[in-house]
Structure formats: C-alpha cells, structure tokens
Amino acid sequence: MLNAQFFTDTGHHREKNEDAGGVFYNQTKQQLLILCDGMGGHKAGEVASQFVVNRIQEIFEEENLVEEKQAEDWLRKTLQQINRELYHYASTNDAYRGMGTTAVAALVFDNRVVVANIGDSRAYLVNSRNIEQITNDHSFVNHLVMTGQITEEEAFTHPQRNIITKVMGTDKLVIPDIYVKRMKFYDYLLLNSDGLSDFVRPKIIQQQLSQPVSLEEQGQALLDLAQEYHSTDNVSFVLAEIEGDRV
Numbered sequence: 001m002l003n004a005q006f007f008t009d010t011g012h013h014r015e016k017n018e019d020a021g022g023v024f025y026n027q028t029k030q031q032l033l034i035l036c037d038g039m040g041g042h043k044a045g046e047v048a049s050q051f052v053v054n055r056i057q058e059i060f061e062e063e064n065l066v067e068e069k070q071a072e073d074w075l076r077k078t079l080q081q082i083n084r085e086l087y088h089y090a091s092t093n094d095a096y097r098g099m100g101t102t103a104v105a106a107l108v109f110d111n112r113v114v115v116a117n118i119g120d121s122r123a124y125l126v127n128s129r130n131i132e133q134i135t136n137d138h139s140f141v142n143h144l145v146m147t148g149q150i151t152e153e154e155a156f157t158h159p160q161r162n163i164i165t166k167v168m169g170t171d172k173l174v175i176p177d178i179y180v181k182r183m184k185f186y187d188y189l190l191l192n193s194d195g196l197s198d199f200v201r202p203k204i205i206q207q208q209l210s211q212p213v214s215l216e217e218q219g220q221a222l223l224d225l226a227q228e229y230h231s232t233d234n235v236s237f238v239l240a241e242i243e244g245d246r247v
Helices: 045-062 068-091 140-146 152-156 202-209 215-228
Strands: 003-009 019-025 031-037 103-108 112-118 122-126 131-133 177-182 188-192 235-241
Touching: 003 019, 003 031, 003 215, 019 045, 019 235, 031 045, 031 188, 031 235, 045 068, 068 103, 068 112, 068 177, 103 122, 103 188, 103 235, 112 122, 122 202, 131 202, 188 202, 202 215, 215 235
Parallel strands: none
Antiparallel strands: 003 235, 019 031, 031 103, 103 112, 112 177, 122 131, 122 188, 188 235
C-alpha cells in the first residue's frame, strides 16, 4: 500500500474547480488512485469529473479482491460501465448535455501498477534520475507528435494543445488505454491533470520530487510550481510515495 494523497487547487484563473480525484480502498484494503479533469469547454465539467470519481469509489469499495491478472479487465470494464452511465445521465439532462471528463486510474499491487487512461490527464513514475510518462495523451497535439509533424518541444506551446480526442461521457462507448508497469526503483507515482503538465515541464517536476521532503510538502511544492509557471487551469494530482524504493 502506497502513502498517497489527492491535491487540488482551483488556481488564479478559474472560478470553479472542474478536477476531481481520490485514493480509495476495497474490502481487502487494495488501493485505487484516480484523477479526472472535467471538460472546461463543455457544460458542467465539474459534474462529470465528480460523477466518475464517485462511481468508481462506490464500485471499488464494494469489491473484495481484484487479482493482478484481472486488473486490466476490471479497469477497462468498470470505466466503460461508468462511461455509459455518465453518457446516459448527460443525454437525459439538458443542463448536462455534452459534458465530459478525462480519467486516469491506477490499481496498485505489490510490485506493479495497472493504469487506465482516457484523455490527456497523465500518469508518471518518478525517481531521482528519471521521470517516465506511463500514459499516452489522447489529444490532437500528441497525434501530431506521434506522426512526426511536430516535436515534443513544439507541442508544449502549441496553440491547439487543449483539443482532446477521447473523453468520458460524450460517446456511448469509450475504450481506455491500459498500461502495466513495474514500480521497483521508482520513488513516486503521479497522476495529474493538464493544469500541471501543460505548464511545468516534466524535468522540473522530477527535480522537485527528488527533494527529501514529506509527501505533503511535495504536494504543496508542485501546486506552487504550477502557479510559478503561470498555470491558467485548475491544478490537481494524486501523488503516491513508493515506500522502500527511495534512496
């Protein structure tokens, strides 16, 4: 079990916080982390993100044991079920029609983490030497990077970097990407909204997480970095310390 905490800040440029997240436990004390970023360009983004977080919490807390070999299937089916529920909720409520949210979720096991991703919220593994992005953004700009049309450096300042190509809630069917990673030799697992990673470069995040301070201090430092680098969005993340692997 990781020492993990959800951090969030509305920021100086938004009137409301459309991010949601949490750290949850099932009947056998397994751990699930989730981070959602409601779509600012759609109606009621904060409703969509909180809907997904609340539903995955309800479902996971009723679970007994999710075995590692079942984890990919469990995350995929659970997020698809919640997506259908969110789509139905949005399509039957005029005030919420068209709302959506990203989602990045992680099921934690002794030596591995299984991550599901929809949208451009990210998961990273971090140690004192490296920061590894686990997930692949579902975004227009990332498509340009993957097809060699622009560089990663150009993507960081691209004017269309907020265009997302896959979210929860806007279509009846969504298929999350699933990743399985060994956590050994890493110090932190980070799930974050683009309010952090669109403004603070990965190397700066990695340098901060190399500092020998508590989890709470690291979380506050990342929130402060987002403001220092002029984030114009809500800033939210789940930060988890991988105990036993820190130097």
